[in-house]
Amino acid sequence: MATIDNDPLFTSLCSSKTLQSQQEGFFSSFYQTVAENFTGKNEFWLRDVFGKVQPGDDCAKLQLLFEDPVVCFEVLGTLEHVKPVFRGKDAKFSWQRREQARKLLNEGKVQQALLMASQAVMKAPPQGVDQQIDQGMSLACALWTRSEVLIRALDGRRALVDLQMAAKAGFPVKESGEYYGRMAKCYALIGEPKRAEISVKLFHQLSGLNNYALGRLREDIEDLKVLKAEELKPQNTEVKLPQLAGGTNDSLSCASAKIALRGSRESEEKGQYIVAAEDLKPGETILVEPAYGACLYQKFFGTHCNQCFARLIAPMPCPECCGVAFCSPECRDRACSGYHRFECHYLDLMIGSGMSILCHVALRLIAQAGTPEKAIEFGTEIRQALCAHCEFRDQEDYFQRALMAAFLLRCLQKAEFFGRRKTEAAEPTPIETQVGGVLLFLLQALQFNAHEVYETKITGDHRIDTAKVQYIGVAVYKTGALLNHDCYPGVSRSFFGTTMVLHTSRAIAKGSEVPENYGMHFLRQPMALRQRNLRSRYWFKCDCKACSEDWPVMEKLSGKPKLRCPQPGCTGVINYPPKKTMTAKCWKCKKNVELQASIGILEQCENIYALGAKLIEEERTTDAIDLLCKGISLFHGIAVPPHKSTHVAEECLRVCFADQGSVYRM
Numbered sequence: 274m275a276t277i278d279n280d281p282l283f284t285s286l287c288s289s290k291t292l293q294s295q296q297e298g299f300f301s302s303f304y305q306t307v308a309e310n311f312t313g314k315n316e317f318w319l320r321d322v323f324g325k326v327q328p329g330d331d332c333a334k335l336q337l338l339f340e341d342p343v344v345c346f347e348v349l350g351t352l353e354h355v356k357p358v359f360r361g362k363d364a365k366f367s368w369q370r371r372e373q374a375r376k377l378l379n380e381g382k383v384q385q386a387l388l389m390a391s392q393a394v395m396k397a398p399p400q401g402v403d404q405q406i407d408q409g410m411s412l413a414c415a416l417w418t419r420s421e422v423l424i425r426a427l428d429g430r431r432a433l434v435d436l437q438m439a440a441k442a443g444f445p446v447k448e449s450g451e452y453y454g455r456m457a458k459c460y461a462l463i464g465e466p467k468r469a470e471i472s473v474k475l476f477h478q479l480s481g482l483n484n485y486a487l488g489r490l491r492e493d494i495e496d497l498k499v500l501k502a503e504e505l506k507p508q509n510t511e512v513k514l515p516q517l518a519g520g521t522n523d524s525l526s527c528a529s530a531k532i533a534l535r536g537s538r539e540s541e542e543k544g545q546y547i548v549a550a551e552d553l554k555p556g557e558t559i560l561v562e563p564a565y566g567a568c569l570y571q572k573f574f575g576t577h578c579n580q581c582f583a584r585l586i587a588p589m590p591c592p593e594c595c596g597v598a599f600c601s602p603e604c605r606d607r608a609c610s611g612y613h614r615f616e617c618h619y620l621d622l623m624i625g626s627g628m629s630i631l632c633h634v635a636l637r638l639i640a641q642a643g644t645p646e647k648a649i650e651f652g653t654e655i656r657q658a659l660c661a662h663c664e665f666r667d668q669e670d671y672f673q674r675a676l677m678a679a680f681l682l683r684c685l686q687k688a689e690f691f692g693r694r695k696t697e698a699a700e701p702t703p704i705e706t707q708v709g710g711v712l713l714f715l716l717q718a719l720q721f722n723a724h725e726v727y728e729t730k731i732t733g734d735h736r737i738d739t740a741k742v743q744y745i746g747v748a749v750y751k752t753g754a755l756l757n758h759d760c761y762p763g764v765s766r767s768f769f770g771t772t773m774v775l776h777t778s779r780a781i782a783k784g785s786e787v788p789e790n791y792g793m794h795f796l797r798q799p800m801a802l803r804q805r806n807l808r809s810r811y812w813f814k815c816d817c818k819a820c821s822e823d824w825p826v827m828e829k830l831s832g833k834p835k836l837r838c839p840q841p842g843c844t845g846v847i848n849y850p851p852k853k854t855m856t857a858k859c860w861k862c863k864k865n866v867e868l869q870a871s872i873g874i875l876e877q878c879e880n881i882y883a884l885g886a887k888l889i890e891e892e893r894t895t896d897a898i899d900l901l902c903k904g905i906s907l908f909h910g911i912a913v914p915p916h917k918s919t920h921v922a923e924e925c926l927r928v929c930f931a932d933q934g935s936v937y938r939m
């Protein structure tokens with residue numbers, strides 16, 4: 274629920290960051306140029322014209338930009354100049370990188386050679402383009418070169434993909450014995466001897482039954498097998514998503530049957546929120562949700578797959594641009610047949626505008642719908658799922674978002690999302706206006722409903738001690754967006770690529786709310802700072818227990834928590850007794866109670882946490898999770914937070930769950 278804003282300047286800055294991440298981008302100048310028209314004699318235009326349009330009527334708000342004479346001329350004049358801006362292919366550059374890769378490979382510098390060969394692949398134009406270099410076969414030649422590098426790197430699976438892609442790009446397979454020689458090496462490296470032998474026979478035939486060449490090939494294959502066997506055992510990179518606790522929820526997509534949805538979007542207090550449908554123990558998986566839409570931060574375009582966020586080893590290029598890369602032909606084909614065909618030629622223009630990643634996510638959600646009709650249908654659906662707080666939005670901020678929606682809509686027009694248009698004018702048709710309205714809604718709603726996606730980066734020898742969270746992108750999760758904030762969260766969040774997984778981090782009783790944390794945790798930020806950040810970033814005043822009781826930050830936490838009254842049915846809590854005293858009076862049931870058993874269990878919890886920490890030190894994260902969950906459960910049965918050791922254990926649990934998700938070792 275939006276509340277009174279005590280720091281409007283900070284709120285304005287927070288809101289601005291969700292629209293523009295780079296002030297030096299041209300969108301800022303675009304806005305200033307348009308804004309000059311509603312100063313002076315039109316100084317009340319925002320309030321009396323734009324502001325009079327009902328909040329939430331995003332189509333009407335957007336239409337004003339194209340029709341009202343105060344602003345439309347500047348808006349249309351700028352949007353009519355929108356043109357493709359993207360990094361194209363370069364056959365000569367690809368050839369140069371290919372030659373560098375060969376030179377480095379001859380020097381035994383395999384990893385440097387792979388980098389150069391990958392750049393050659395990324396820059397190579399498709400078959401038939403630029404006949405002056407490689408007779409239009411630049412891509413096939415680049416893939417052929419990289420396959421050799423990958424074989425030397427003992428990566429048979431990726432080398433095999435490159436060979437198959439080279440054949441599709443025009444490499445003369447039927448005349449090339451060497452092609453099947455490399456195929457044989459690939460199959461040998463991935464442990465498929467029968468296919469390797471078939472490829473060896475094809476090599477022999479196409480090489481004119483050259484027995485000497487055949488012998489050399491068999492020797493090379495044996496050498497590769499030996500090297501592969503001697504190679505350090507690679508980490509298992511196969512993604513294995515956890516199973517939902519209690520089975521799949523019939524009502525909530527991708528959620529456990531142990532949680533349920535309560536409230537309504539119209540509720541002024543909480544809106545819709547998630548509760549425990551039955552008692553939840555620590556460590557239970559309650560959500561495994563693929564992203565509805567996700568975008569990488571720009572600085573990771575060259576290191577991660579634009580589709581699934583996997584780390585790139587042998588990147589696959591877009592056929593037309595060099596701005597993004599993919600981990601496999603499957604991810605490339607999925608993206609290029611979906612959203613990327615509308616982003617491809619305008620991605621650098623959008624980046625140059627200075628727009629935030631949330632703007633990119635908004636465009637991505639529309640583009641991946643595929644058609645205007647499906648985008649409008651999606652808009653109807655998403656309005657029911659996400660809140661936008663449009664009735665509380667400052668009119669200047671609302672106008673800036675409308676202007677950004679107009680710019681993104683123009684990019685979609687030019688990219689032929691609406692088909693081939695009969696005019697080059699920027700004025701939208703009725704169906705285009707409806708899509709623009711969805712864009713404007715998303716530009717508001719994503720401020721409150723998007724999640725940052727992270728991977729765990731390991732920078733040293735120890736898997737846990739040197740692990741750091743690295744945020745690589747932003748995604749939208751329909752069910753995940755339903756969890757409300759608590760400064761003491763009930764779940765820990767981890768990622769498998771773009772799939773978000775939520776595990777419970779503490780015990781949650783049936784009927785109680787299941788909260789997550791929006792980044793303002795009581796362990797790291799004092800209450801005043803949390804309240805300021807939450808109000809300015811998410812527009813609500815937090816009244817969670819950590820705030821209402823003003824819990825201290827980690828450094829000031831006590832090791833002696835309040836204890837639950839051991840009397841059956843009593844919900845009272847008792848201050849930790851003075852030294853050597855094992856009895857106390859409960860304020861609720863008015864009885865003197867023995868606390869020795871509770872204190873003994875608390876000491877047992879401390880011992881369990883210490884053993885869990887030792888397991889983490891030994892990198893036995895699965896065993897550590899089991900032990901930490903046991904200790905946390907015991908604690909919540911006899912005491913109430915805050916308690917320093919328990920919160921340290923909960924943080925350790927979060928780190929362990931993150932270790933089972935997307936991990937990158939430098």
